[in-house]
Amino acid sequence: MNHPQERVWTPYIGPFDPCPPITQKTYSTPPQLFIHFQPPNLPQFSPMDALKHGTLWPALYSPYESKWGKGR
Numbered sequence: 001m002n003h004p005q006e007r008v009w010t011p012y013i014g015p016f017d018p019c020p021p022i023t024q025k026t027y028s029t030p031p032q033l034f035i036h037f038q039p040p041n042l043p044q045f046s047p048m049d050a051l052k053h054g055t056l057w058p059a060l061y062s063p064y065e066s067k068w069g070k071g072r
Contacts (some may be wrong), residue, residue: 005029005062030062 007027021030042057050056 005031026067028062028064031060034058 006028009025010023011025011029013023038057042059044050045053045054045058045061053061055061
């Protein structure tokens with residue numbers, strides 16, 4: 001697990017599954033699920049950093065890592 005917003009799920013593996021089992025799956029939980037309203041005095045990125053991160057507030061930043069190349 002690389003980031004605190006990434007969760008791990010262990011699916012059920014049946015005895016008659018025809019494919020090789022995937023023992024752990026990961027999924028992302030975006031921060032806006034846990035912030036219901038904008039608190040006052042929330043810290044902000046500088047304008048250039050906000051453009052790089054795609055959000056003005058660090059609390060709402062969620063990094064994205066492509067899983068396409070992982071494990072190949």
